[in-house]
Each structure stands twice: as structure tokens, then as C-alpha cells.
Amino acid sequence: MADGQKDLFMLVFWIAAIIFVIVEALLVYIIIRFRQKKGQEDYLPKATHGNTMLEIGWTILPVLIVIGITIPTLRGIAETYDPPKEFANTATINVEVVGAQWWWEYRYLDANGDIDFVTANEMHIPTNTVVKLKLKSVDVIHSFSVPRLAGTRDVIPGRDNRMWFNATEEGIFMGQCKEFCGASHALMRTIVVAESHDNYTQWAANQRLGVPNSYEQTAGWNLFQDKGCVGCHTIRGTTAVGDIGPDLTHFGSRHSIASNVLHKGEPSVNFVDYYNDLERDDNLENLKSWLENPPAVKPGSLMPDLGLTDSEITTLAEFLENLQ
Amino acid sequence: MASLSYILRRPEESDGIWGWLTTVDHKRIGTLYMTTSIFFFLVGGAEAIAMRAQLASPNSTMISADLFNQLFTMHALTMIFLAIMPMGVAFFNWLIPLQIGARDVAFPRLNALSYWVYLFGAITLNLGWLTANSPNAGWFAYANLTSIQFSPTVGLDFYVLGLLVLGTSSLLGAMNFVVTVINLRAPGMTLIRMPIFTWMAFITSILLVLAIPVITIGLIELGFDRFFGTLFFDSAAGDVLLWQHLFWVFGHPEVYILILPAMGMVSEIFPTFARKPLFGFPVVVFSGIAIAFMGWSVWAHHMFATGMGPVPDSVFAATTMAIAIPTGVKVFNWLATIWGGNIRFTTSMMFALGFIALFTIGGLSGMTHAAAPSDLQQTDTYYIVAHIHYVLFGGSIMAIFAGIYYWYPKMFGRLLNEKLGKWNFWLVFIGMNMTFGPMHYVGLMGMPRRNYMYPSDMGWDFWNQISSGGSLIMAVGILIFLHNFFRSRRKGEIAGNDPWDARTLEWSISSPPPHYNFAEIPEVTGGDAFWETKYPGGKKREAPVVDIETNDIHIEMPRPSFYPLITAVGMALLALTMVTHPIVGVLGLLTLLWGSYGWMLEPAE
């Protein structure tokens, strides 16, 4: 969808640019040619009150330009809701996007429209596949936006919205909530990972799995229970079924923390460099600073400062990273 | 002598503070509006500078998220409702009676009431700063972020109450101006002979009369949800999107309310400084009417992302494209006005020319938003912020500067300093482009708006630095303006009646005008009424036009009154009930009744 939007924008932009050049050039010409010359202070130019032909002309011309722009605009509008006909035979996946203050839940649907698996903040898609999104909110209005794939669509409590996109090449696409939604609106981000069909199938198969029972023997799991994390988070395969915060079942396989506020690389590396080179080893520093004091990282965050000691933080961080 | 009836008597003309508190003279009220709106323009500017300081670098921790959210909310509210709109009203107050050859507006005490209510509304809106709890959900305050559940602090209560009070002020003023323009014109001044500024002011006032009630209802519904638990914007029981519709049905005409007075001002300034009449006067008038009318049909272009469906999206895209036409026609008429002219580059004229240059850019970027699919990429990015500021700063504010440099001599009897004016112009012009130009680019590169900080190396860092630098240059230009404004009150060159050799009636009387404006109400025989008396048949009159200077003229003018002030206090107290205590409401009601009955019963003029 993004390509169609870009084409439309370029069309209107160039027309606007031409009009801009003409108007500004006229302005500059007038300023130079008709400025008052010395000794001419009293000169009264011809008091032309108007010219009907000109008025008609410069009304009709804009009308034609406007019609010229409106037609491709109208054609493009239906496409912002549903894929156009040429995608009728393309493979499709359906994902429910649920916006909450300040993170994204992704519920992948199976062929019957039932929930296949749930993940958060990182959406994987196969390339050259139509991804149909159903958009919902559990609290206030948000807006789901991954600019390089498609424009934005609001996520409104009490109404379902829809959009679609289709990645033609592999890559990591960054997105962000676009509708002001409170304290951490600026930090409600997401990433979409477009990968080959095989890699996607493997990813999805992994996502469907819960974690093995052995996890409940670990020190990290004890902490996860003692500190109350189970009240808000789900880890499938365990007794943690909280649904207030993101699903953490495969947290370790994700590249970012707290809806891409922090990534899992070295803190000093910026997002663009990090995502361009995912071969780097993961680094636990950012995860630890999140666990240490979530509201400090994400103002207004519902996850409180749990008052964890350094060793508790390390244990938890390792536990979470092991949830691959 | 200190009987009750003496204390409550209608004051005679007085000087000093009491004179200003009880004035009903449109010129004084205009000055009150002007100085108050300049003050709030500076407040809004400070809020902007703070934001630009934060955004000068990525990942900045200078300003917290919550403070930033309050800043961008208050910056917009202040600039729109406390600076640009009241500045327009300042000019309506000063110029409408003078341009139509009247002695005052139709309802002088109502006029005073409008000002005091504005002042109290402005204070109410800013009360949040006292506890660092200003409104923080954006000036557009979308439901249901604004519900008690998601915004429990008092900031949004100040939003609701402050805007209700301010809306009342605008409505009362607008009603007054509508009656004034229809009913108080000098003999012979048919509507088509009326000056273009007054025309635009008239259209703006009609828009206000019709648009303000809509936002009033929106605010009442939001207030009821917050204070009384109603369900208007409840996500389950009501409709969250209802707020957006009500807000933008008001909001779109509102932007024309912000720009039409500006267009009116430059339409007066170009003819004067090019020494030719406005090209296509009836067409410019009719375009203004067309814009006002069509402005009601475009509101949901602010809602393209909400998923209304392809049909509404298409309708609103089409109507939005259409409104570019009368706007473009105006620009062409201005260009044709100055084409072939004898152009004097006074500061006022430079600002007016700057207006064309910059407003055109804003209008053209607006056209790109009208293409709904493409808007889905632009919306809520800095590209929109660029558009807004090119039309509101590059448009309204530049025209307001032009208007101030043009009419200040009439208001205060002295010219503003031209040298300082040129510095003012260039710094503001360059600074403005430096600040808002790059926003087009970073917006298209994806930088979202209303974000208290942004990550580094997205390609936005350098341009944000440029923007922040530009804002400082603008600030210096505005400080120079302030210096010019205050210095020229005492040291400016004496203006005389008609320093610019202008065309409309306000220039036919002294600067500042006498209390009663015109010693004799003029008889008007054509448009540009004053010009015709100076240059009958296009040739300069041999003898200069003599103004009937007057110290022996005694013309009865409406006496001052303190009831507008009292009534305004009553309204403000009533509004504040919801955030204080019911006793305040009782007090407010009693004060309001005292003000109203006193007003009705006090001896006539």
C-alpha cells in the first residue's frame, strides 16, 4: 500500500511544486519590476479594478487541476481498506492488532478466524503475502502505523478498524503509534519483521508452542511468581495467565523490549544500526535497566518499580532471555 | 454622598485604571484585546521555545514526557484562542466602526463584556500551571483519553471550563459585530462599498456565531462525562468518535476564522502600498463567502485515519480539494493588485508580501493532505506541523504583523520605527522558514508529532537542530518587535491622519481618532470612500482634505459602565464552580444576576 501512497503523493507534490514556483516567481518578479523608483512617490498607476476574463481563467484552471488530482485520489481510497483485485490470489494471513497503553498485542488467526497464537510488539510476516489486520483498542484511541509498509489507521475502543499491507522484500520495518494516547505515546513502538516463507513458518510454529515444564524448576520462575509478574503476564505452558501486560512466552526470541523502547543490543548502539546487524550478540544491559525501573524508562508505565535487587534483576533477565 | 445609588452610579468618563475597567469605547477595548493577546502570544512562544529546546537533540531528557505533553497542548490552545483570535478581535474592534463610518459598535457594553470574559477565560485555561497540571491531551483533546478514567487530574477540567468561557466571549463579540456591520453603516455605504477588511471581519463573525455553539456542546458533553458520569464518549456505551465530529465541525470553520481576518488585512494593505485598488474586489469578497460556506463541508479530512469508510473519505477528500479554488483565486487577485503598482516597501508591506509567499506554501501542502490515501502517511507527522505553521504563522501571524505596522499609527498616533521593523521582518521571516521548512522533510521521513523525544539516527537529528535554531532567530525578531511596539509609543514619529496615503475612512480622521470618531458621519458614494475624496476622478485634489478638527464638538457617547466587568466575574466564578466548591457557583450566580440586572437598569447612555 505504501508504494501506491507514495505515487499519489509524488503526483500531487509535483503539481504543487509547479504552482509554488509560478506563484513565488511571480511574486519576486512583481517585487523587482514594480518597486517604487526614486522621484516616483506620487505616481498613480492605472486603477484597474478587475478583469473578468482573468477571473474566469484563474478559476477554471485550478478547477481542472483539482479534478486532475481528485480522480487518482478517489481511486486510491478503497485500497486503503482492502487489497485491490490484483491480490485476489495472493496468500493471506490475518492478524488482530490490539492497542493498549503503551504496547501492541498481536493475535494471529487461523483459517477459521480463531486465535492461533498470541505474541506482542514484534510482528513477523512472510514476504509477498497479504497481511490483513483487524484493529482494536482496549483503552484509548491509538493508531497503528508502519510507514514503509502502509500508512496509518486508528485503533479505536468500541469500534473495529481494518487495514492491510504486503511486504515485497525482507527486512525489519519500524512502526509507532501515531495518535496521541497519553504519557508514553512517543514510546509506543513496534517492529514488523518480513522474512521468507520458510522462516516465517518456522517462527509461527515456534510461537504456537508453550514452554516446557522444566521452566518451573528455575530460580527465575520462582521470582516471576513471587514478584507478582504472573498477575499481568502470560507464559504459555506455565501457570502464568495474566493478560494485562504483553505475552512473554517467546520473549527471548524478540529483538526489542517494552514495544521497542529499548533494543537488546548494546545500549550505546542506535536502533538503525542495531536492526541492520542482528548478528551481534544480545546484551542484557537494556533489559536490566527496564526491570530495574519501568516507569523511569516509560513514563506512566503500568508495570511498577518492583524494587528488585541487582541479583534478582540478573536472574529474571536470564530467565526471560531463555524464553526463546 | 456615599449613598448606594451614588456608588452604583454609571461612571462619567474617567482616566486611570477605573477608566480602563469601565470603558465601553471600542478603541480602548481594541487596545485591551491587542495588549492582552500580545502577552499571550509571548506565553505561547515561550512554550514553543521550551519544546524546541527539548527537541533540539535526540533522546533528550531535559523536559519530562508529562511536561512536554502539557506544553504542546497549551502552546496550541494559547496561540489559537488567546493570541490569534483575540488579535483579530482587536482589529475588528478598532477598525469596523471606523471603516463603516460609525461612532462605536452596536452594543458598547456587550463589547466590554466580551473582553473581560476573554481575559477570565484565558486565566482559567492557564490555572493548571499553578499545580503543574495543565491540560495535557492536546488542544484537540480526543475522547476517550480525556475521560476521567484516563485523565483523572484537574488539567482537563481547566480545558473544558476555560474553553467554555472563551467560547462565550467569542460568541458575544461576534454577535455584536454582525449587528454593527449590518446596521451601523454610514449613509450610502452599501455592502459592496464596504471595505474588504470589514467584509472579512463580517464573514468571520458569522462563522463564529454558527461554529462556537457546536464546540460548546462538545465541551458540555465532555464536561458532563467528566463531572457527572454521562456516557457521551464512553467507549462501550457511547461513541468515542462523536467527540471528533463535534470538535472538527467547529474546528474546520475555526481555521477559516483564523485566516479570514488576516486575508482582510492584507487586502487593505496591498492597495495602499501599491497605490492601486484591490483587483477584483467583488471576487475577493465572494471568495471569502465561498470559503466560509464550503468550510463547513470538509471537517472529516481531519479524520481520514479513523476508518470512516471509503465513501465518507472520498466525499471529504473531494470537498477539501474544492476549497483550494477560492483560496487560490484570492492569491491571484492579490498578485494582480500589486502587478503594475508603484510599490513601497514599508515594513507592513513586507510582512504582507511575506504572507503571500508563506501562506501559499501552507496552502499547497494542504492540498497534498487532501489526497486521503497519501494523507495516511502524512497524518500525525511533522509534515502536518509544517502545514499548520505555514498557514497560521506564515499566514495569520505575518498578516497580523503587517496589520500592526499599518494601523498602529492610527491607534497610537505614532509610527513604528521602520528600521527596527525591517529587522523584525527579516529575522522572523528567516527564522520561521528555518524552523518550519525542515519539518516537511522530517515529517515525510516518518517523525511523528506530539512526541516528547525521538530516537537518534533516524535521519531526523540534524533537521531538528536547524528547526530549534530557527526558533531562536524568530524569538529575537519578536523581541525586536516588542521593543519597537513599546518604544514607539513615546518616541515614534508623529503619524498625522493619513501617513500612508490610504484609501478607507479610518484614515480621514485624526490619529488617534477622537472619542466620537467622526465629527460628522460621512456620506459615502463609492468603494474606497476616503480615496475618492482625495483623488476625485483619479487626480489629486488641489486643496488637501480638511478634517473638521474639533475641540468644541461635543458629541454624546455611551458612558462607561462597570456592569460588564461584574457580569464577567460572575461568569468566571460560575465556570470555576466545578473545580472548586458549590459556594463559588452560588456566588457566581448572584454576581451574574447583579451584573445583568444592574446593566439593564442603569440609566441610559
Place this chain on the structure above:
Amino acid sequence: MHEEHVGHTTTTGLDNRKMLMWVFLASDCLFFGSLIATYMVMRSQSVVGPYPGDIFDIPYTSVSAFVLLMSSLTMVLSLSALQRGNHKATRIWLLATAVLGSIFLGGQYYEFTVFVAEGLSLDQNIFGTTFFVLTGFHGTHVAIGVMMLLSMYGASAMGKLPTSSSLNLELVGLYWHFVDIVWIVIFTIVYLIPS
């Protein structure tokens, strides 16, 4: 009250104050229009009851609508009396208008208490919200009107409402008729048209 300004000519010949009242009524049209539009957009959206069909008592409300309509008649009679210089009749009809208006308000109050007892409140459902806010603001307009009528009565009783000031009464009349017409619209859209 202000004396008429004799010879205070206006461009249209219409008195400024009358024009102001018309402009104000135009804005009030948008005010009520927005409230009515809100009601209409949200009608049939209530998630829970009670619903309009469950609680409206059309005969009862028809009577109160009729009472308000009659008050417009007495208003006209009052103005006509003043214009003919019959001050006693002016006062009688003014009082009648105020009384009829108050009966209407009393009827509203009673009707609302019944609705509340049947489970409809401001925050029960969107029907309650939109209904009570719309009719509440209308009732407030009526109440302000009654206050103005009584003020006019008082002025007349004190000899301060001469025939030459009949414009003041005419302005109150214009307001009163407007409020009545708004009720006709509300009654039709809210009560009579089934949702």
C-alpha cells in the same frame, strides 16, 4: 429600562436589539442542533435499557407540549396588549405565560422523576445521557425565560414598561417562541418518531 432612541436610524431600519436577538437565536439553533444531532446519532445505540419505547408516556408529554404552546399564545396576547396601551392586560397575559411555562417545567420535573424511578438516569445508558442533557438544557432555557417574564411583569407593575418600550417585551417574546419551537422539534424527534 432604556427609553427608545427616537430617530436612532439603522441601515436596515430594524432595531439593533431585535437584530441581536435574531443573531443570538441563530447561534442557539446551532446549540440545540448539535444536542439534537448527538441524540439522533446515538439513538438505538443503547446497550442496556430502559429504551425510549419502554418509558415514554406520549399522552402526558403531549399535554405538557400543549401547555407550552399555549404559553406562546398568551405571550402574543401580552405583547399585543402592551402595544395597545393596556397595561393591566399586559400583566395578566405575562403572568399567564410565566405560569404556563412553570407548569411545563413542573411537568418536566415530574416526568423526569418517573423516568429515574423506572431506571433511566444520566449514566444508565446513552439514551439517558442524551435525553436528559438535551431536555435539561431546554428546560434551563425555559427557566431563564420565566425569569425574564417575571422581570417584565415587575417592570410593568412599577410603571417602567411603557408602550414606547414594547420592543423589550417583543424581544422576550421572540426568545420565548424560539424555546417553544425547539420543544416542538424535540418532542417530534425524541418522543414521536419511533427509534
